[in-house]
Amino acid sequence: MREVDRRTKLNRRTFLQGAATAVPAVAVATSAGLSIEDAWAEGSTTLAPATMKTLVKVARDIYPHDFLVDSYYITAVKPWDGKAAKDPAVKAMIEDGVKRLDQDAQDRHKLPYAQVAWESDRVTLLQGIEQTAFFKALRSDLVVSLYNQEELWPKFGYEGSSAEHGGYIKRGFDDINWLPKV
Amino acid sequence: MAKFDLNDDGVVVIVGSGAGGGTLGNELAQKGIKVVILEAGARNEIQDFINNEWESFTQLAWKDMRTTSGSWQVAKDFPNLPAWIVKSVGGSTVHWAGASLRFDEHEFKIRSAYGDVPGANMLDWPITLAEMEPWYAKAENKMGVTRTNGIPGLPGNNNFKVMEAGARKVGYKEVHTGRMAINSQPRDGRGSCQQIGFCFQGCKSGAKWSTLYTEIPKGEATGNLEVRPNSMAIKIEHDASGKVTGVVYADAEGKQQRQKARVVAVAGNSIESPRLLLNSASSMFPDGLANSSGQVGRNYMRHMTGSVYAVFDKSVHMYRGTTMAGIIRDEAKNDPSRGFFGGYEMETLSLGVPFMAAFLKPGAWGRTFTSAMEQYPQMAGMWLVGEDLPQETNRVTLDPKAKDAHGMPVASVHYDDHPNDLAMRNHAYKQGSAVYESIGATATFPTVPYPSTHNMGTNRMSAKARDGVVNKFGQTHDIKNLFVSDGSQFTSSAACNPTLTIVSLAIRQADHIAGAMQKKEI
Numbered sequence: 247m248r249e250v251d252r253r254t255k256l257n258r259r260t261f262l263q264g265a266a267t268a269v270p271a272v273a274v275a276t277s278a279g280l281s282i283e284d285a286w287a288e289g290s291t292t293l294a295p296a297t298m299k300t301l302v303k304v305a306r307d308i309y310p311h312d313f314l315v316d317s318y319y320i321t322a323v324k325p326w327d328g329k330a331a332k333d334p335a336v337k338a339m340i341e342d343g344v345k346r347l348d349q350d351a352q353d354r355h356k357l358p359y360a361q362v363a364w365e366s367d368r369v370t371l372l373q374g375i376e377q378t379a380f381f382k383a384l385r386s387d388l389v390v391s392l393y394n395q396e397e398l399w400p401k402f403g404y405e406g407s408s409a410e411h412g413g414y415i416k417r418g419f420d421d422i423n424w425l426p427k428v
Numbered sequence: 429m430a431k432f433d434l435n436d437d438g439v440v441v442i443v444g445s446g447a448g449g450g451t452l453g454n455e456l457a458q459k460g461i462k463v464v465i466l467e468a469g470a471r472n473e474i475q476d477f478i479n480n481e482w483e484s485f486t487q488l489a490w491k492d493m494r495t496t497s498g499s500w501q502v503a504k505d506f507p508n509l510p511a512w513i514v515k516s517v518g519g520s521t522v523h524w525a526g527a528s529l530r531f532d533e534h535e536f537k538i539r540s541a542y543g544d545v546p547g548a549n550m551l552d553w554p555i556t557l558a559e560m561e562p563w564y565a566k567a568e569n570k571m572g573v574t575r576t577n578g579i580p581g582l583p584g585n586n587n588f589k590v591m592e593a594g595a596r597k598v599g600y601k602e603v604h605t606g607r608m609a610i611n612s613q614p615r616d617g618r619g620s621c622q623q624i625g626f627c628f629q630g631c632k633s634g635a636k637w638s639t640l641y642t643e644i645p646k647g648e649a650t651g652n653l654e655v656r657p658n659s660m661a662i663k664i665e666h667d668a669s670g671k672v673t674g675v676v677y678a679d680a681e682g683k684q685q686r687q688k689a690r691v692v693a694v695a696g697n698s699i700e701s702p703r704l705l706l707n708s709a710s711s712m713f714p715d716g717l718a719n720s721s722g723q724v725g726r727n728y729m730r731h732m733t734g735s736v737y738a739v740f741d742k743s744v745h746m747y748r749g750t751t752m753a754g755i756i757r758d759e760a761k762n763d764p765s766r767g768f769f770g771g772y773e774m775e776t777l778s779l780g781v782p783f784m785a786a787f788l789k790p791g792a793w794g795r796t797f798t799s800a801m802e803q804y805p806q807m808a809g810m811w812l813v814g815e816d817l818p819q820e821t822n823r824v825t826l827d828p829k830a831k832d833a834h835g836m837p838v839a840s841v842h843y844d845d846h847p848n849d850l851a852m853r854n855h856a857y858k859q860g861s862a863v864y865e866s867i868g869a870t871a872t873f874p875t876v877p878y879p880s881t882h883n884m885g886t887n888r889m890s891a892k893a894r895d896g897v898v899n900k901f902g903q904t905h906d907i908k909n910l911f912v913s914d915g916s917q918f919t920s921s922a923a924c925n926p927t928l929t930i931v932s933l934a935i936r937q938a939d940h941i942a943g944a945m946q947k948k949e950i
Contacts, residue, residue, distance in 0.1 A: 247743055250805060308793045311802065369794060385793055393785035393801075394482050403805025404747065404781040407479035409632035413622030414585075419749030422586040424742045425593045426867055 248418035250403045286320055292331040293340060300344050301326060301384070303360040307368050308385055309392055311401075318398050322391040323384075343380025350374055430654045432464050434687050439464050440941065441675050441689035443661040443704060446519020447930040448914035449695030450639025451570075453655070454647035455938030461945065462652050464687055465644075466659040466677050468696070469515035472522070474641060477630030481783045484629035488522060490515040494699065495827045495840040500730075501876045503843070505790035510841040511730075512879040513697050517657050518640025520697065520881070521927065523628045525752035526608040526636050527775060528573040529924035530564050533557040534762050535770075535815065538920045541762060542769040547846055548817035549727055553919040554891040554900040563932040571609035571637040571931065572616055581605045582612045582621060585749030587776045590740070590808040594863035595756045595774075602757035606775070609637035609927075610750060616642065623749035625778070659685075662834055664692055664708040664717055664910070672717070672910045678834045691941060691950055693902075695913040695934075698728065698883035702824045702916060703839040705887070705897075718887070718904035718912075723897050725825055727818035727888050728841065729921040730880035732849045734812045734857060735777055737788065738864030739803040739871040746778035746808050754810075759859060760923045768851040771923045772814025774860055779809070787878055800873060808864060812856040813882070815923045816849045824886050882926050884918040901940040902933060909950040913937055 287295035287302075301323040302316060330337035344359075350371050351359040362368050375381045392398075399406050408414060432439050440456055442449045445467040453463045469488075478484045489512060496503040496510045503510070514520045534541040537552040544550055568576040575581050582605045584592065595603040610631075611620045621635040634641055647653035658680035665686070666672045674688040694701045702725040706716035716724050754776030761771050779787060781804060789797060822844060826837035845853075861872040890896025893905035902917050904910045913934055915926045922929070944950045 247745075249743060250745070309801075310795055310798050313802075385791075389785050390482060390782070394782045396480075399781050402781045402801065403743070403745070406780070408626065408748075409477075409479050409622075409624050413624035413633070414748040415621075415623040417748070418745065419585045419623040420583060420589065422589050422744065425589055426597070 247421045247423055250400055250405055252401050252403065254401075286324070290327040292337055293327045297341060297344050298323070298327065300347070300358070300360045301340070303368070304347070304372065304384065305388055305392065307365060307372060308388055310365065313401055314398060318392060318395055321395060322388055325391065339380050339383065343375070343378065343384070346378075346380075347371060347375060429648050430462070430651050432462060432654050434685060436462070437673070437688035438462060438690050439687070440691040440693060441466065441687050442693045442695055442913065443675060444519055444695035444697065444700075444914060445517050445639060445644060445655060446514070446695065446697065446914065447521050447524075447639065447927045448934045449693070450518060450521065450643045451931050451934035452693055452695065452913045452938050453653050454639075454643035455935055456941065457647035457650045457652035459938065459942045460652060461942060463647065463654070464689075465653065465655045466661050466675060466687070467517050467519075467655060467657050468660040468700075469517060469657060471517040471655070471657040472630070474630070474632060474634050477632050479624070479626045479629060479632065481629065481780050484626075488514050488516045488630060492832060493830055493838045495830055495838065496842070497840065498822070498843040500843040500845055502879055505876065506879050509879045511697075511699055511883050512881050513883065517644065517655060518638045521638040522630050522640055524638075524881075524927055525627055525775075525925070526610040526750075527752050527755070527925040528568065528571060528607050528609045528928040529773070531557060531560070531922045531924065531929060532760070535920060535922035536560070538770075538817070545769060545817060545848065547819060548848070549820040550818065551888070551890060551895055551919050554889055560929075560932060563936045564928065566935050567928055567932040570935070571928070572611055573928070574606065574608045574610065574612050575604070576607060579615070580612050582608055582610060582750055582753040584754060585623060585776075586744050587746035587749070587778055587808050588754030590744055590867070591754050591756065591774070591776055591810055591863060594867045597866035598862055600756050600758040600863075604755060605753040606755045608750070608753050610753065611635040618642075621750055625747050625749060625751060627751040660834065661696065661704055662707070662836055664694075664704065666710065666712065666717070666907070670712060670907060672907055682833065691909045691911065691945070693911040693913045693941075694887075697914055698886045698916040699824055699839045699841060701912060701914055702886040703826065706826050707836050718897050718906045718910055720906050721890075721894050721896060723888060723895070725886050726820050726823050727885040728822040728824055728843060728883070729816050729818055729885040729918065730843060731882045731921055732772060732812070732814040732816045732852045732856070733877040734853050735809060735875035736812065736857060736860035736864065737807050737809045737873045737875060738861070738869035739800070740806045740808065740869055743805050744808045745805055746776075747780055751778055752776055752811070756863070759856070766855055768848045768855065769817070770815030770848070770852065772812055772852055772856050773923055774856070774863070775811045775813060777809045777811035788873060788875055790876065800871070803871070810860055810863070812853070812860055813923065813925065814852050814856060815921050817846050818885055818888070818920065819844065819846055882915070882921070884915040884921050884926055887912045887916040889917050889919045902937045903940070911937065911941065
């Protein structure tokens with residue numbers, strides 16, 4: 247059978263693309279003396295960098311895939327900064343949502359959400375806000391903004407658009423070779 | 429290409445260009461009758477189709493506001509998307525899977541075959557399988573359905589081979605790559621299937637039959653058919669005698685136009701068609717056009733559906749190749765000993781990663797969900813589709829509040845599962861899982877219904893005017909020059925995919941309309 251090559255090919259480019267929507271991440275990193283890993287959050291215009299970082303943690307906790315580096319989650323949640331800039335109601339929803347989550351984390355663990363060490367403890371906190379508009383909006387957006395990134399499809403063994411490759415007629419549409427004889 | 433005057437009152441105006449409207453338009457045009465098709469969507473051609481689920485959805489799907497209510501899962505998961513159908517020239521034949529099955533004899537007479545089932549509004553069709561057989565044959569020939577007319581079946585893809593192996597193991601007998609309106613060899617000027625996948629996103633090779641590149645250009649070539657895209661029908665008008673006289677529609681700029689007509693045929697699929705009749709209410713017809721029975725919008729059927737995805741320890745790559753070329757028909761029979769009336773088909777189905785994330789378990793999150801997603805390449809999948817029973821309270825109505833861009837009330841879709849549907853779905857989940865488990869599936873996922881792709885029954889056929897909206901030719905009981913030409917005519921839903929029956933009815937209706945016009949009856 248023809249297997250799909252799941253190795254990361256575009257990760258670096260994806261990272262920079264996802265991170266550098268408003269301000270080039272490299273420039274920010276240089277001028278502010280930050281590591282490039284944190285620079286993407288400093289580029290947000292409306293939501294505080296700490297809020298953006300918490301959103302990334304929440305995104306990973308909602309759809310945890312250990313084979314995906316943070317850049318995919320950053321790409322997925324980054325548009326919330328732009329939406330918050332356009333709509334004060336969105337800004338309030340995100341900020342209040344993160345504030346509540348941090349408060350719940352403080353009450354239970356004496357730590358902000360993003361610093362609670364175990365995923366299972368963070369998931370318990372998320373379950374506590376599962377019915378809020380904040381969580382629902384975040385999750386329903388994320389299920390598209392995460393899984394619709396073409397760059398991550400090979401990691402799920404999915405090959406995406408096929409017509410330009412002539413379909414699968416010569417590329418393994420019927421190449422399964424392990425089925426029991428019938 | 430023809431261009432007819434807005435004041436030409438000799439034309440037949442068809443609302444919708446899909447399986448019903450597109451077929452009817454071509455058939456009439458071939459007979460020399462002048463036809464204007466009003467299509468709400470844009471004209472996207474083969475080269476415009478996109479092999480990307482969400483981008484294609486944005487391009488093709490009917491996304492205009494609708495509301496929902498009732499106990500069905502879709503109202504909870506997708507409250508403003510009750511149906512996944514197409515707003516584009518070609519209608520839902522652009523994204524349909526191609527499965528082309530005939531009704532069984534008993535499925536045309538459910539009242540006689542199943543009796544008076546409590547809670548259901550059972551009725552026999554005013555036509556029989558024997559009467560439909562010649563029209564089915566014409567439709568199969570027109571569409572190039574595999575396993576008919578000497579056309580070989582499609583080759584089985586990996587997803588089919590998994591389902592087939594499991595089906596044989598559990599003892600199912602009628603298992604094959606389906607009767608598909610997808611060319612397994614070149615035919616009718618179109619090439620053969622390239623196993624692209626993405627059948628639901630518009631066929632990039634044109635191997636799959638769609639009115640977009642078969643019926644419509646053939647009709648246009650006669651000089652008798654004009655298709656007007658971006659033309660949203662708003663209201664059907666009538667004269668003092670009660671005959672319809674034309675259709676008011678919004679053009680691409682949102683400006684209202686009035687196309688006069690000798691005959692109007694409504695083919696906007698089972699949500700928009702009753703909506704248009706209801707929105708056309710007048711002082712003469714205060715409950716909407718053709719609604720003396722009160723049945724317009726009622727008896728909405730959407731099939732018992734569900735899916736089973738199964739995980740194996742080795743790769744399947746179910747997304748490669750024709751999406752639905754695979755079927756198990758053994759459960760399609762009516763065998764009430766299973767605890768329900770009617771039957772269901774099991775058909776291969778796959779989704780890409782983006783749609784799998786959205787539809788595998790809507791609303792789910794956390795490691796149980798992501799662990800399932802990570803098994804994607806080792807997944808096989810099938811769709812379960814079976815007969816749902818007509819219920820008077822399952823119904824398309826006009827939303828009391830929400831209005832569209834033209835100020836018209838939007839459709840509100842209410843659906844409660846009948847106990848028969850629930851019993852059938854549970855049976856189907858169990859059998860679907862058994863198929864995969866028999867050959868070593870390590871996990872199976874019973875997946876809830878997607879937004880409805882099969883929409884039927886909201887202007888149903890009946891022998892008597894009091895029981896339904898249209899007669900055996902799709903002609904409304906109340907208004908003789910007003911017809912219904914889509915799946916909303918269905919008196920029952922049957923186990924199988926509806927398109928072949930819609931096309932067969934449209935061919936038959938064209939004969940009837942042409943005859944009645946010639947005899948000056950309409």
